[in-house]
Amino acid sequence: MPKQLITIINTVLAILMLLSPVISINFGPLAVYLSSVFVLIALFFEARYLFDKIKSLEKMKSVLDEGLERSDEDRIKTKDEKNKESAVINSLADGVLVLDRNNKVFFINIQAKKLLGVEDENLSKKSFSELAKSSNSVASFITENLKQKSETKIKLKNGLILDLSTSPLKFRDNDTGTLIVFSDITKQKLIEKTKNELFTLVAHQLKAPLSSTKMALKMLLNGDFGELQKQQKSVLEKTYDKNESLIFLVNDLLNLSKIEEGEFLSAKSPTDINSAVLTVIKFYKDEIKKKKIKFIFEKTKEKLPKINVDSEKIKMVIQNLVDNAIKYTPENGAITARLSSDAEKIVFQIKDSGIGVPENQKTKMFNEFFRGTNAIRTGAEGSGFGLFISKKIIEAHNGKLWFKSEEGKGSTFCFSLPLRS
């Protein structure tokens, strides 16, 4: 019987019993007996209800207990993982610094603290500029590249060389911080430097026998050691050419190692580009005559201002472009070189009627070691370095080097140099 019904019946009987003297209805012992039975039944249902309630409470408790236990385990596991993560990040050879969206320190590992020369234990929430006391260049690089992807190499006051990279770190939408990684590349740089020095030394050593050979061959060709037959002369001429190209190659290699070193440009000085071009052209006078090439140099009517550049290196670029133009233009071809300027820059242009650059190889022209397939087919000597080095030189002067070309028709190579360095 539903609990509520029994309670109602009991209540009614109880009220009637209370009112019995008033109403003079004599319920007698039967009524008392009946109501006792109903009370017992009610109690029974009440008890069962309570018992069920207790059971479900107990069940809830055990579920909660289990939950708590698991949550404890989880907490221990998380703490464990966090400790392991920290251990991993702290044992990284690289320094890691994470800034939150307000550019305050969110996380910094031991190596980062060491590389920045910071002692404090608790740096959380500090602005990073307080950290970078040991090097202003570190602070300014980070300031300029907050939340952006960038990379640079910085030399610290204590002699360490760092590779510093920044990148945005997205925690959630609208919550982006900055991840900064410091890599100590001092040792690496030292090894590179030693390798370069060795390389330079070897290249210099190579030049010695090459020079002797050059002189000896020239003297032989001149008849200093007796008159030569036609065939002997022909072979010696070819040998001389091959030797010359070896000398060029060694020079290119030496320049390459200087580029790698980063100490590539020598001191700049005011240079007259016009006379630099004339000097180079003079050097190729014989070659131009031999190939019966029509070579014209158009200079501007106004006098070009001198510009502050590494004149040896710029001469090298001019030589590279002129050399290529002559080398890859067949006999009886035409080459026109032109110098011009505007308010901001000087432009050198050289146009040839040579083999041109194949369309699908145009993007590779400035790559190291690259020579166009049609260039290789001409049999002319070339290292593939020339344009690569020339581009480096021009760009180191904040200039541009570019070309237009049509295979079989010719190419026009140009470079510009800013008037103000």
Place this chain on the structure above:
Amino acid sequence: MGKNILIIEDDEFLRGLISKKLASEGFAVISAIDGEKGIEKAREQNPDLILLDLLLPNVDGYEVLQKMKENPATSHIPIIVVSNLGQSEDIDKAMKLGATDFLIKAQYTAEEIVNKVKAAIK
């Protein structure tokens, strides 16, 4: 009177080539295979010009150049440096020490060197 040229160069082959060329142009050639001998011969024989290599055994070419220019007995002798070192710093250093000219070996034939000698002596 034939002019005397002192050539200080440790590469025998090369020295031979340049000497031969100089001789064919009427010069008398004095050879030295290292810096010390070079300085000695310069003092003894007072040549009209010195061709000096920089990469020498024992005493470095720059040092030879310096010593020659410091010694009043030899400081008047024009010295043409003939070397494969060719960076602007190397050239500057030699010119500052008093060299008359700097020729990068790998860029010159024996004939061209002799022409430079003639021009310097004139």
